[in-house]
Amino acid sequence: MLPNSLSRRAASLAASLPAGAPAANLAFDSGHASNAVLPDLTAEAERARAEAIILSLANPFAPDDPLRHAFLDAAPVRRILRVGGGNKGTRQRRAQS
Secondary structure: OOHHHHHHHHHHHHHHOOOOOOOOOOOOOOOOOOOOOOOOOHHHHHHHHHHHHHHHHHOOOOOOOHHHHHHHHOHHHHHHHOOOOOOOOHHHHHHHO
16 A cells, blocks of 8 residues: 555544544543542552562572571661551551551
8 A cells, every 4th residue: 555545544534533532621540630539659659669679689599598588687678578568658657546
């Protein structure tokens, strides 16, 4: 098929398609919704990524290797790996008390 025929077909197709949604209709996703409606999961995603990096650094060592134990027992690593997820924001701490 020649390029000219493709452009003619595209021009006729564009004329037959319905118009797009008005600019006032925004998609309702986490980028446009209020934080009260949809929670911000950025911190949790970053914590999960940090956990994956930590485990990828620890996994090459044997399970009984002292260096692996020292690494996993370090305070910053324990804080990220602890059950319930690492750091909590001020709002979360206040809501729990």
